[in-house]
Amino acid sequence: MIKLSTKWDYAIKTIIYLLKNNDSLVKISSISTSQKISESLLRRVVADMERSSIIETIKWRNWWIKISKPLNSISVYDVLLSVWEELWISDCTKWLSCDNHNNCQTTDLYNLLQKWFNWVLKVYTLDKLQKKES
Secondary structure, three states: OOOOOHHHHHHHHHHHHHHHOOOOOEEHHHHHHHHOOOHHHHHHHHHHHHHOOOEEEEEEOEEEEEEOOOHHHOEHHHHHHHOOOOOOOOHHHOOOOOOOOOOOOOHHHHHHHHHHHHHHHHHOEHHHHHHHHO
16 A cells, blocks of 8 residues: 655645645644644744745744745646655556566566556646645
8 A cells, every 4th residue: 555654645735734834834843733734843844845946934023934936837746755755556556667567567567557646747747736725
């Protein structure tokens, strides 16, 4: 079973919260409270997204954050990759090859699933996510 990591979940929840607030500056503490996320863990997730230029922060008294680029230029793939989690559906697809690929019955299937998984995450941009939230 494919399961999203906690960091992925927090990153997506943060982005959705920002989208609901019309991309205005938002306090991290507001996101933490409304989404029931530990503020210290949320700060680490936000720092990762800031390093990847997904969001920008203003660290004055409170952390304030907002999305840093046009929504159509940021994909869900970018958001998930920004929190440094692996985007692989199985160990076999990590390098899109496997030492046992000649004898394995699932290699082709897993590689195809991986390509589709990546494609969906890359074409689903934040502007599309925002439309769903409206």
